Structures are given as C-alpha cells and as structure tokens.
Amino acid sequence: xxxxxxxxxxxxxxxxxxxxxxxxxxxxxxxxxxxxxxxxxxxxxxxxxxxxxxxxxxxxxxxxxxxxxxxxxxxxxxxxxxxxxxxxxxxxxxxxxxxxxxxxxxxxxxxxxxxxxxxxxxxxxxxxxxxxxxxxxxxxxxxxxxxxxxxxxxxxxxxxxxxxxxxxxxxxxxxxxxxxxxxxxxxxxxxxxxxxxxxxxxxxxxxxxxxxxxxxxxxxxxxxxxxxxxxxxxxxxxxxxxxxxxxxxxxxxxxxxxxxxxxxxxxxxxxxxxxxxxxxxxxxxxxxxxxxxxxxxxxxxxxxxxxxxxxxxxxxxxxxxxxxxxxxxxxxxxxxxxxxxxxxxxxxxxxxxxxxxxxxxxxxxxxxxxxxxxxxxxxxxxxxxxxxxxxxxxxxxxxxxxxxxxxxxxxxxxxxxxxxxxxxxxxxxxxxxxxxxxxxxxxxxxxxxxxxxxx
Amino acid sequence: xxxxxxxxxxxxxxxxxxxxxxxxxxxxxxxxxxxxxxxxxxxxxxxxxxxxxxxxxxxxxxxxxxxxxxxxxxxxxxxxxxxxxxxxxxxxxxxxxxxxxxxxxxxxxxxxxxxxxxxxxxxxxxxxxxxxxxxxxxxxxxxxxxxxxxxxxxxxxxxxxxxxxxxxxxxxxxxxxxxxxxxxxxxxxxxxxxxxxxxxxxxxxxxxxxxxxxxxxxxxxxxxxxxxxxxxxxxxxxxxxxxxxxxxxxxxxxxxxxxxxxxxxxxxxxxxxxxxxxxxxxxxxxxxxxxxxxxxxxxxxxxxxxxxxxxxxxxxxxxxxxxxxxxxxxxxxxxxxxxxxxxxxxxxxxxxxxxxxxxxxxxxxxxxxxxxxxxxxxxxxxxxxxxxxxxxxxxxxxxxxxxxxxxxxxxxxxxxxxxxxxxxxxxxxxxxxxxxxxxxxxxxxxxxxxxxxxx
Numbered sequence: 007x008x009x010x011x012x013x014x015x016x017x018x019x020x021x022x023x024x025x026x027x028x029x030x031x032x033x034x035x036x037x038x039x040x041x042x043x044x045x046x047x048x049x050x051x052x053x054x055x056x057x058x059x060x061x062x063x064x065x066x067x068x069x070x071x072x073x074x075x076x077x078x079x080x081x082x083x084x085x086x087x088x089x090x091x092x093x094x095x096x097x098x099x100x101x102x103x104x105x106x107x108x109x110x111x112x113x114x115x116x117x118x119x120x121x122x123x124x125x126x127x128x129x130x131x132x133x134x135x136x137x138x139x140x141x142x143x144x145x146x147x148x149x150x151x152x153x154x155x156x157x158x159x160x161x162x163x164x165x166x167x168x169x170x171x172x173x174x175x176x177x178x179x180x181x182x183x184x185x186x187x188x189x190x191x192x193x194x195x196x197x198x199x200x201x202x203x204x205x206x207x208x209x210x211x212x213x214x215x216x217x218x219x220x221x222x223x224x225x226x227x228x229x230x231x232x233x234x235x236x237x238x239x240x241x242x243x244x245x246x247x248x249x250x251x252x253x254x255x256x257x258x259x260x261x262x263x264x265x266x267x268x269x270x271x272x273x274x275x276x277x278x279x280x281x282x283x284x285x286x287x288x289x290x291x292x293x294x295x296x297x298x299x300x301x302x303x304x305x306x307x308x309x310x311x312x313x314x315x316x317x318x319x320x321x322x323x324x325x326x327x328x329x330x331x332x333x334x335x336x337x338x339x340x341x342x343x344x345x346x347x348x349x350x351x352x353x354x355x356x357x358x359x360x361x362x363x364x365x366x367x368x369x370x371x372x373x374x375x376x377x378x379x380x381x382x383x384x385x386x387x388x389x390x391x392x393x394x395x396x397x398x399x400x401x402x403x404x405x406x407x408x409x410x411x412x413x414x415x416x417x418x419x420x421x422x423x424x425x426x427x428x429x430x431x432x433x434x435x436x437x438x439x440x441x442x443x444x445x446x447x448x449x450x451x452x453x454x455x456x457x458x459x460x461x
Numbered sequence: 462x463x464x465x466x467x468x469x470x471x472x473x474x475x476x477x478x479x480x481x482x483x484x485x486x487x488x489x490x491x492x493x494x495x496x497x498x499x500x501x502x503x504x505x506x507x508x509x510x511x512x513x514x515x516x517x518x519x520x521x522x523x524x525x526x527x528x529x530x531x532x533x534x535x536x537x538x539x540x541x542x543x544x545x546x547x548x549x550x551x552x553x554x555x556x557x558x559x560x561x562x563x564x565x566x567x568x569x570x571x572x573x574x575x576x577x578x579x580x581x582x583x584x585x586x587x588x589x590x591x592x593x594x595x596x597x598x599x600x601x602x603x604x605x606x607x608x609x610x611x612x613x614x615x616x617x618x619x620x621x622x623x624x625x626x627x628x629x630x631x632x633x634x635x636x637x638x639x640x641x642x643x644x645x646x647x648x649x650x651x652x653x654x655x656x657x658x659x660x661x662x663x664x665x666x667x668x669x670x671x672x673x674x675x676x677x678x679x680x681x682x683x684x685x686x687x688x689x690x691x692x693x694x695x696x697x698x699x700x701x702x703x704x705x706x707x708x709x710x711x712x713x714x715x716x717x718x719x720x721x722x723x724x725x726x727x728x729x730x731x732x733x734x735x736x737x738x739x740x741x742x743x744x745x746x747x748x749x750x751x752x753x754x755x756x757x758x759x760x761x762x763x764x765x766x767x768x769x770x771x772x773x774x775x776x777x778x779x780x781x782x783x784x785x786x787x788x789x790x791x792x793x794x795x796x797x798x799x800x801x802x803x804x805x806x807x808x809x810x811x812x813x814x815x816x817x818x819x820x821x822x823x824x825x826x827x828x829x830x831x832x833x834x835x836x837x838x839x840x841x842x843x844x845x846x847x848x849x850x851x852x853x854x855x856x857x858x859x860x861x862x863x864x865x866x867x868x869x870x871x872x873x874x875x876x877x878x879x880x881x882x883x884x885x886x887x888x889x890x891x892x893x894x895x896x897x898x899x900x901x902x903x904x905x906x907x908x909x910x911x912x913x914x915x916x
Contacts, residue, residue, distance in 0.1 A: 094612070381638045
C-alpha cells in the first residue's frame with residue numbers, strides 16, 4: 007500500500023530565528039496611522055497595550071528575529087511539527103500531484119496559534135506584565151493564549167464572541183482547564199460592550215467587538231497588556247516557523263512546492279507557511295504560486311477594499327491599511343469562526359497588492375465535503391478553518407489530474423477539528439447551508455470607512 | 462525554566478515485533494472454556510468471529526510476533542509516539558521524583574486504540590473479510606476501528622453504549638466522518654438488543670450488552686467478523702509497542718522506571734506499557750513496581766472475584782478466567798466510559814494473581830483534580846480514563862516528596878480528552894459526584910457467576 011509519508015526533523019532542527027518578510031519587500035508597508043491626527047504612529051503610541059519588545063518586532067526590518075531560548079524550549083514539546091506527503095489522499099483522488107501538508111494540530115491547543123501565544127506570553131512576562139487580555143472567535147486563539155499563560159504564570163482574560171461562547175462549550179472548558187477566565191462578548195464589563203448591548207441587547211458578538219473589549223480592559227490597568235492572535239506583523243513573523251520547518255522537510259523529500267495553499271482569516275497561518283517561500287523567491291529563488299483561501303461569506307481579500315480601517319468595532323485601535331470589508335461588517339454565522347474577521351493582515355494585504363499571491367473564496371458546503379474526503383484518507387479531521395485550505399489543495403490536485411501534470415502542492419493544515427464536531431454533525435445532517443453575506447451591509451460598511459481611506 | 466523534555470525516536474526505531482508475555486509467564490494462562498461443555502475451546506471454535514491469523518496470535522506462546530510491514534507503515538503516521546519527562550509537572554508538585562509519560566494521544570483517533578485497530582483491520586482484510594462489527598463505550602475504540610476501517614476499505618458497524626451515544630455526539634460524529642455506521646445499544650437490530658429492550662425499555666446500555674450485539678451481528682454474516690478493543694491476548698500484545706518504545710526512549714534519557722502506572726478498564730493500555738517491563742523482569746532484569754489504576758465505581762481488580770465468567774451480558778462469548786464483577790454488573794454512570802467493564806483482561810488478571818502487579822482504585826473527583834493539575838502544567842488535557850493514571854502517578858510523586866526519594870515514575874497517558882470536555886465542564890460546575898457501586902448489585906452479580914467458577 008502506497009502510504010502517507012511523514013517527514014520529521016530532529017529537535018536540533020527547530021529554527022533559531024523567525025523570518026521577517028519586511029526585510030525583503032520591494033516596497034515598504036504603508037505606515038500605521040493615528041486615527042485622531044492621521045499621522046503615522048510611533049512605538050510609544052502602542053506602549054499602553056503591548057510590551058516594547060513586541061512593538062520593536064512589529065516595526066523591525068531585520069530579516070531574522072531570534073527566537074528566545076525559553077520559547078524554543080517550549081516549542082520542543084510539539085515542534086518540529088510533522089510534514090506529511092498525503093499519499094493516501096493522492097490515491098483517493100487519482101491525481102499525479104504530490105500533496106504535502108504541514109500539520110500544526112499537534113500542539114497542545116490543537117492549532118498553529120501557540121507558536122505566537124508562547125512567544126507573546128514570554129515577552130510580556132519578561133516585561134513584568136501580570137495579566138493579558140484577548141479576544142477569540144472559534145476559540146483556537148483563546149485556548150492557545152490560555153495554555154501559554156498557564157506556563158508563564160500570567161492571568162488570561164478571554165473575550166469570546168458570544169455565539170461561539172454558547173455554541174462551543176468544549177473550547178471554553180479547555181480555556182478554563184488551563185486556568186483562564188472566559189467572558190462572553192459583548193459583555194457588561196466594558197464600556198464598548200455595554201454600548202453594544204444598549205443598542206443591540208441580543209447581539210451575538212463579533213471579533214471586532216471582542217477586540218474592542220479586550221483592548222479597553224488592557225488600557226485600564228497598568229499591570230495588564232493586550233495580545234492579538236493574528237493580523238499584526240509580529241504575530242505573522244512568529245508563525246513563519248511553520249514555513250521554515252516545511253522548507254527543511256521538503257529538502258528531506260528532495261522536493262519544492264509548485265503551489266502553496268493556506269486559509270486566511272486574519273492571515274497568520276497563511277503567512278506562516280507562505281512568507282518564507284515568498285521571501286526566498288524575492289531573494290532570487292524559485293517562485294511557487296501562492297494561494298490564500300477565504301470563506302465566501304467573509305471575503306476580505308477577494309471582495310474587500312484595500313484601504314485604511316480600524317481593527318475593531320469601537321475604533322480603539324490605530325488605522326491600518328488592509329483589505330477590509332469595513333469594521334462594521336458582520337459576516338453570517340458560518341462554521342469557521344476563526345475566519346470571521348472584517349480585515350486582513352496588513353502584510354498579507356500588501357503582498358496581495360504587490361501581486362505576490364492569489365486569493366480564492368469558497369462557500370462552506372464545499373469545504374466540508376473536502377474535509378470529509380481528507381479525513382477518510384488521512385485520518386485527521388481538520389478544523390473548519392483548515393478545510394478551506396484542504397478544499398483548495400484538493401482542487402489544485404484535481405486540476406493536475408485533468409492537465410496530467412505532477413505538481414507539488416503544499417498546504418498548511420493549521421488545526422484539528424476535535425472541538426468543532428458540531429459543524430460536522432450539522433453537515434452530515436444536511437443543516438449546513440451556504441450563507442452569502444448581505445450585499446447592502448457590505449456596501450454600507452465600505453461606505454463607512456474612515457476618511458483617510460481616500461488618501 | 463526547567464522545561465518538559467521530549468524523547469523522540471526515529472521512524473527506523475519503530476519496533477518490528479510486538480511482545481507476547483505468554484512466552485515468559487512462570488505459569489500458563491488458564492484455558493478458555495466452552496460454556497456448554499466446560500471444556501477448553503480450540504482455534505476452530507473462534508473461527509466464526511475472528512480471522513485465523515488473530516486466533517493463532519491469541520494462543521501463541523512465541524515471545525516476538527512480527528508486525529506486518531503495512532501495519533508498521535501506517536503506524537509511522539504518528540509513531541514512535543513521544544515520551545516526555547514532565548519537568549513542569551515535577552516543579553508544580555515540588556517533587557524530587559522524575560516523572561515520565563508516554564503520550565498515545567498523538568494518533569489520529571486520539572488514543573492508543575489504533576495500535577490494535579490497524580492491526581486487526583489488516584489481518585481481517587487479508588482474510589477477505591468485508592465488514593467488522595464492534596462495541597464502544599466512550600468511543601475511543603469505535604473511532605479507532607472506524608479510522609482503521611477507512612484505511613483498509615472495510616465497512617465498520619459500531620454498537621455504542623446508549624448513554625455514551627447520547628452524551629458524546631462528537632465521538633459519534635468522528636466515527637461517521639471516518640465512514641462508520643454507529644448504532645445506539647441496546648438496539649432493535651439484534652435478538653440480544655431486543656431482549657434487553659423488552660425487559661428494560663429505557664436501558665442506557667453497557668459494554669457487556671454492546672459486545673453481545675456486535676458478536677451476534679458478526680456471527681450472522683459470512684463476510685463479517687468481530688473486533689474487540691481490549692481484554693483479549695492478541696489485543697494486549699498489539700499494545701506492547703507502547704512499552705517497547707518507552708524502554709528505548711528511557712535508554713535515551715539514561716533512566717529506568719522504579720514505578721510504572723497505567724489505568725485499567727479492559728486492560729490493554731496498561732498491558733501495553735507494563736508487559737515489556739514485566740517480561741524483562743521475568744527474564745532476570747530489573748523489576749519495577751507496577752500499578753494498575755481503576756475507577757472505584759467499577760473495581761474489577763480490587764473488588765472483583767478471580768473466576769470464570771462471560772465477556773458479555775447475553776453470554777455469547779466463551780468463558781474466560783479473569784477478575785470480574787459478574788457479567789450482569791452495571792457500574793454507575795461515571796465519566797470514564799472506557800473503564801466501565803465488568804471484567805479484566807485474563808492476562809492482566811493472571812499477572813495480578815502471580816503477584817507481579819499491584820492495583821489501586823480511585824473515585825472520580827480525585828482523578829479530575831489530578832487531570833486539571835496535569836493540564837495546567839503540561840498543556841495536554843487527558844481523557845478521563847487517563848486521569849486515573851495521572852492521579853496515581855501524582856500520588857507516587859508526592860510520596861517521593863514526603864520520603865525525600867528521587868524515583869523514576871513512568872505512566873501511560875493513553876489519550877487526550879478533547880471529546881470528553883463535558884466531563885470537565887461538569888467537574889468545574891461541581892456537578893460531578895463520587896458514585897459508589899451498588900453493593901447488593903455486586904453481590905448478586907457475583908452470586909450469578911457461572912458454575913464452572915467453583916472449579
């Protein structure tokens with residue numbers, strides 16, 4: 007039986023540095039702006055919410071950023087993560103393509119998120135911080151920060167989008183097992199939350215609202231900072247360990263990808279697998295085609311505008327230039343909570359504008375079909391978010407079959423679906439439908455973009 | 462920070478043989494008896510339900526049983542599984558003990574069960590079998606056989622104890638994702654099920670009942686065999702890959718266990734970690750203390766009788782000599798469904814009678830307390846079954862602290878708890894109580910043991 011092959015590095019091969027794509031960009035990232043003055047902000051403006059070490063990473067243009075030894079030490083529990091050649095899936099599809107997947111579900115929290123959660127917890131602990139606040143959608147990020155907090159003795163407060171809080175009690179229980187406090191958002195604990203509840207008592211929340219609440223709570227207290235699980239430059243940089251390892255593992259397989267696929271919500275797992283390869287291309291190496299995959303119900307890269315916008319609903323964050331659906335846009339309640347964000351990481355948006363990546367969008371029925379095909383062949387049940395990457399990878403493999411080409415396809419399987427089985431239950435029961443976003447709502451949200459957007 | 466250490470073997474170190482403890486026993490296992498004649502049964506008696514290759518393993522006294530290459534190939538997806546030194550847990554406990562745990566939750570189904578599921582699926586496929594029936598309690602075994610069935614193209618029918626079927630929809634969804642059919646037991650599909658339902662329409666089922674149904678369905682059809690996830694000799698033998706790997710990994714750590722701990726339901730994960738070490742001791746090597754840990758609500762080793770009994774409720778199986786609470790005993794509905802079986806593996810029972818192992822029993826509140834302590838320190842949330850081993854390992858470590866001894870403690874973390882978070886939710890909500898078994902029911906069940914028991 008032609009079976010799935012695992013490429014496993016030794017612990018000594020865990021990268022010693024993260025890769026910062028800012029060093030290789032042909033054009034620098036547009037500056038982050040202060041919403042009041044419209045002028046670029048400096049490191050000090052961010053000091054109330056982040057420790058200076060992370061702020062310096064956020065603005066760094068150094069190519070290599072050293073991974074602190076205590077962080078590498080914790081990474082060793084599950085890293086290097088395996089790279090698999092999906093021979094059983096290839097056989098099931100009858101494709102001549104070579105399909106590789108990097109599997110980040112081996113982390114204690116079950117996704118790629120601990121790669122940055124552990125790093126952020128380390129830097130905050132080092133800076134004397136006692137407590138971190140954050141938001142979470144499906145719960146992958148919240149449980150990862152809860153895990154990291156338990157290792158460093160930091161208190162963790164997670165504002166969880168209310169609909170997920172209610173629908174995903176298992177994720178909440180995981181955070182609480184790690185000792186974190188989990189609050190349904192919008193909540194009565196913040197002015198942003200109370201103001202939403204006053205207007206919309208039955209609000210089921212959104213990532214934008216939860217970010218507002220978490221930032222507000224962090225700013226209020228001196229011993230408290232805020233942590234974000236995606237979007238920001240330093241978060242994407244921490245995730246590049248995925249692509250750096252994958253590159254070494256593909257060397258073991260004596261192969262190089264023709265196509266690289268990742269799903270995109272805020273952009274961090276996609277950047278993690280793709281940026282090291284994009285960087286190698288920018289420095290004169292081979293240039294694989296890179297495909298970002300998003301849900302068609304929340305299609306920031308394929309239907310959003312590239313403009314300055316707020317990262318949150320209450321407009322407490324600075325303005326960043328990104329592909330956005332508008333900060334008031336609330337996507338329908340489809341089953342990939344981690345991809346329900348109105349914006350896209352500025353770095354991912356920037357490389358899209360530079361023509362370095364493609365983007366596609368899929369409705370949810372097709373991504374679950376792909377996930378079940380994958381699970382039957384490879385034995386791993388992907389998270390709904392990851393099913394977007396699985397769908398696109400399978401479609402690339404089927405294209406290779408039609409074209410009779412043997413290309414190498416690499417995708418990031420960013421997390422397992424053990425906490426998301428309700429989505430599979432609904433899929434099998436025929437309860438899932440493809441929910442298009444509201445065109446009018448999108449138009450209104452885009453019309454409401456801050457005026458600097460016109461610049 | 463003194464951090465958790467991972468000992469990872471290379472793929473080439475995956476054992477080529479399983480270890481069969483029958484070769485080293487100072488006294489042979491009592492024979493399996495035909496319930497009608499009271500005489501020992503032969504291989505042919507088992508042929509309607511198992512393929513001959515597995516029956517020959519069941520009765521083999523060869524020390525080493527070769528692992529077929531296609532099985533090793535599939536093992537490679539997640540094996541060798543990691544051995545960890547739990548330095549963070551040691552620090553949290555302030556113990557001088559060295560705590561090691563072998564982590565079997567890295568398999569696609571999340572437990573040790575695929576070690577034998579893949580092997581059984583392979584041998585059945587080789588014998589031309591088209592369909593396997595089985596039972597499952599918490600669902601770890603059923604989902605593992607579903608996984609293995611999907612790899613070999615075998616149809617899988619799982620009779621799932623009704624209370625678990627209702628309480629664990631996520632486990633059921635996992636089996637269905639792998640393509641298996643999952644039936645709540647007792648069901649209307651078998652005579653055994655119908656007879657239970659006629660007497661007890663609201664029966665929530667038991668492993669003994671589900672075994673009866675699965676065996677009955679297998680016997681009815683020529684192309685169908687039955688697979689059992691624990692108890693039988695060949696199943697325990699397949700699990701010894703755990704202990705064989707652990708032994709090599711401890712060599713890397715330049716250490717050897719003073720104490721080995723495993724939880725026991727049917728006995729397979731316990732045997733998997735312990736038998737290779739017991740065997741080494743029987744052949745003149747060091748003799749670690751070996752501790753089997755069971756739930757005090759279903760205490761076959763500590764409160765059962767060592768006697769001939771049926772493996773199932775409807776008395777379709779042969780008679781085996783084991784520690785049993787009586788085949789009519791139904792334990793209270795505590796949160797470790799995988800340990801709710803009235804009997805114990807004959808091999809585990811036998812080594813207990815030979816004085817080669819100790820046994821202890823714990824109530825459920827104390828095992829969840831231990832599980833949460835472990836999760837906070839090590840980041841992995843154990844399955845409720847595994848929490849029994851965690852509890853005993855922590856207690857051994859605390860004893861070392863009191864006695865000022867630095868012993869090496871090895872335990873098997875047989876699975877993760879991602880599909881069991883409701884138990885943690887109930888624990889945090891104060892809804893879990895320690896449920897003693899019914900003394901009268903136990904007395905009646907023991908009084909009802911088959912008469913051969915008196916021999």
